[in-house]
Structures are given as structure tokens and as C-alpha cells.
Amino acid sequence: MTKLEGKEFIPVRLSTLRSDEVVPFDVFIYVANHQIHYIRRGDPFEKNRIDSLRSKGVHKLFIPLECEKSYLGYLDAGLQQLQNASMAVEKRTTIANSTLMNLAGSADRAIETEFRYRDMENRVQKVLGFLGSENGIARKMLDQSGVAQDELQHASNVNTLALILAEKVGIKAPKDLLTLSMAALMHDIGKVGLPIDPKTPREKLTLPELELFKTHPQRGADMVADKPYINPAIVSLIANHEEMGNGAGFPNKKRIETLPLVQQVLNICNEYDRVCTQQCATAFQATKLFFLEKVGLFPLPLVQALAEVLKTG
Ligand SMILES: [Fe+2]
Ligand SMILES: [Fe+2]
Structure with a gap:
């Protein structure tokens, strides 16, 4: 757990976020001592934004602690796809x-x-x-x-x-x-x-x-x-x-x-x-x-x- 500007956040890896899918939680990045609200819940995480972060060497993002349940649900939805042979x-x-x-x-x-x-x-x-x-x-x-x-x-x-x-x-x-x-x-x-x-x-x-x-x-x-x-x-x-x-x-x-x-x-x-x-x-x-x-x-x-x-x- 990480405390940023008085609020509790959990770090999540960029690689756990799937491109062009809606994220059901808020996503923040932390650059140059500033916290930026990068994606709002309900918005898709477009591939070009993921690629842009990756090219800048950003691998760690932050989500508010209260969004952890949504994040885990999102990961589980990905896990359901593991046996999907058409993927x-x-x-x-x-x-x-x-x-x-x-x-x-x-x-x-x-x-x-x-x-x-x-x-x-x-x-x-x-x-x-x-x-x-x-x-x-x-x-x-x-x-x-x-x-x-x-x-x-x-x-x-x-x-x-x-x-x-x-x-x-x-x-x-x-x-x-x-x-x-x-x-x-x-x-x-x-x-x-x-x-x-x-x-x-x-x-x-x-x-x-x-x-x-x-x-x-x-x-x-x-x-x-x-x-x-x-x-x-x-x-x-x-x-x-x-x-x-x-x-x-x-x-x-x-x-x-x-x-x-x-x-x-x-x-x-x-x-x-x-x-x-x-x-x-x-x-x-x-x-x-x-x-x-x-x-x-x-x-x-x-x-x-x-x-x-x-x-x-
Ligand atoms: Fe060890
Ligand atoms: Fe080890």
C-alpha cells in the first residue's frame, strides 16, 4: 500500500491492464512528485495511451484502495478468458x-x-x-x-x-x-x-x-x-x-x-x-x-x- 498526498493507493502494473477495454476503477500515475488522474472509471484504456506509458518507462500505476475490489473483478474477467481458445x-x-x-x-x-x-x-x-x-x-x-x-x-x-x-x-x-x-x-x-x-x-x-x-x-x-x-x-x-x-x-x-x-x-x-x-x-x-x-x-x-x-x- 502506498500513501500519496494523504490518500491510500495500491500499485498496479501496467501490464495487468488490457488495451481498449473499459476500466471499472480510477487510474492514477505519479510523475515528478505529482499525482495525475490518468483514466476515469468507466473509460476505456486506449492502446495508444498504454503504449505511450510503456515507451516512457512507466510500469507502475496507482488505484485508490477503495477500488481494489473492482480491480480484482477486472483481473478475474481476464482470467476467465484463459481457456478461450479463440483468443x-x-x-x-x-x-x-x-x-x-x-x-x-x-x-x-x-x-x-x-x-x-x-x-x-x-x-x-x-x-x-x-x-x-x-x-x-x-x-x-x-x-x-x-x-x-x-x-x-x-x-x-x-x-x-x-x-x-x-x-x-x-x-x-x-x-x-x-x-x-x-x-x-x-x-x-x-x-x-x-x-x-x-x-x-x-x-x-x-x-x-x-x-x-x-x-x-x-x-x-x-x-x-x-x-x-x-x-x-x-x-x-x-x-x-x-x-x-x-x-x-x-x-x-x-x-x-x-x-x-x-x-x-x-x-x-x-x-x-x-x-x-x-x-x-x-x-x-x-x-x-x-x-x-x-x-x-x-x-x-x-x-x-x-x-x-x-x-x-
Ligand atoms: Fe529469497
Ligand atoms: Fe527469490
Whole structure:
């Protein structure tokens, strides 16, 4: 939540707004310390206006907090289209990707009540249904998303890659895939509220910042642990998502091979996407670097499965 000029707003990503469709909520942009009422509720968001914002590098818009329900209804209307085979796949993968980013960005509020959490689960189920509806959809989503530019895109990419890898290594039960997907979207929830710039690469954090950063897995697990409606497996996946190698991760320096396979899948995808995001300009360079430097940190069959996934989709 963001407070602008005394009013409460929630940030929404530009990519979640569909061109030439009426938006049932007010949309604001914030430029040069000024809040501009960009679209009025009931007006269409014309494609040229979306393109113009994109060309200026504006990716984040704001809607008043009281419009959140309308915004969620609008997102759900998009989700209904995922199984609509007459809609272009690119449009549907855009909806799925932007839904995942939105869910990752609102997870800290979704965990507050069972009602909100079940809503999040229902939306995740719809994306999972879309992913399973046709071969290669998940890969198309990843290719379209590209290298993550921020934490939300990171969560979304980790989610999609982890779901592909999970299937590849034999994790196929719908309830396990739902658990993995929810955990992937929330795995870094413990970073919310930490006084660290999320854009600073881990290697460039000061020592006190690094110590604080290393608390985020347990902090995240603590945020969800007291919620009876959240599967304890998710708590555990969040708590252990930075563990790797033979005690090379944090916070508890666990051996990766002692952790459940679904945890290993989440951890390798998280580390792979981190390398993509923070160390390299292109996914190709990142892939090379990852396999050079990280090969010993995960069980070899899993590394091989990931390599295969990245090569063939
Ligand atoms: Fe993390
Ligand atoms: Fe992460």
C-alpha cells in the first residue's frame, strides 16, 4: 500500500491492464512528485495511451484502495478468458503472467484472511489450469516474460519455471503443484518491509544489510506460520528456499539433498532466476554462468533436468 498526498493507493502494473477495454476503477500515475488522474472509471484504456506509458518507462500505476475490489473483478474477467481458445495465445500468456505478478505483489495482504487467501488460491488454480491445457504454454509464458526486472517478475518466473521442472522430475499431483505454485509466488514475502533496496544485488549489500537480508526466509515463514488456512508445507518451502549445496545456503545451512524434492525444485529455480536477474544481461549468459558456478550446489539429476528444460522447453 502506498500513501500519496494523504490518500491510500495500491500499485498496479501496467501490464495487468488490457488495451481498449473499459476500466471499472480510477487510474492514477505519479510523475515528478505529482499525482495525475490518468483514466476515469468507466473509460476505456486506449492502446495508444498504454503504449505511450510503456515507451516512457512507466510500469507502475496507482488505484485508490477503495477500488481494489473492482480491480480484482477486472483481473478475474481476464482470467476467465484463459481457456478461450479463440483468443490469441500471446494475449492469454500476457494475462497469466500479469496475474502471477499481481498475486505475488498482493500476497502480503492475501495472507491476512482466509477469504482473501482462498481467492488467491482460486486465481492460481486458474493459471495452473491454463498451464496444463496445452503443451508448451509455460515455456511461452517464460519466454514472453523475459529476464525479471523486479521482485514480482522474479516470483512469477520462479513459479513458472518451477512448475515446468516439477513435472519433468515427476511431481504431478495437482495438490503438490498448487502448493509449489503458492510457495513460489510467496517465497520472498519476508522481504516485504525490510529496509533494503530490492534492486541492490546481494553481492553489493553491506555486511549489516546482508545479515538482515538473510533473515527473509524465516521472516516470511513466520508471516504465514500462524495462519491455519495455509498449508504447513508452504511454510516450510518458504523457510528453506535459500538452502543449497552442503550447507552453502541460509539461514540454517541445510544440505540440499536432505530436503524434499519439491523444495529442491523451488530452490534451484529461485537461484537460477536470481542469477538471470542480478548478474547478466541476457538469459543465455545467465544460463551459462549458472551451470558453470552453481552445478555443485544442487543434485546433478536436478541440474540436468533444469538444463534440459531450459534447452528444449
Ligand atoms: Fe529469497
Ligand atoms: Fe527469490
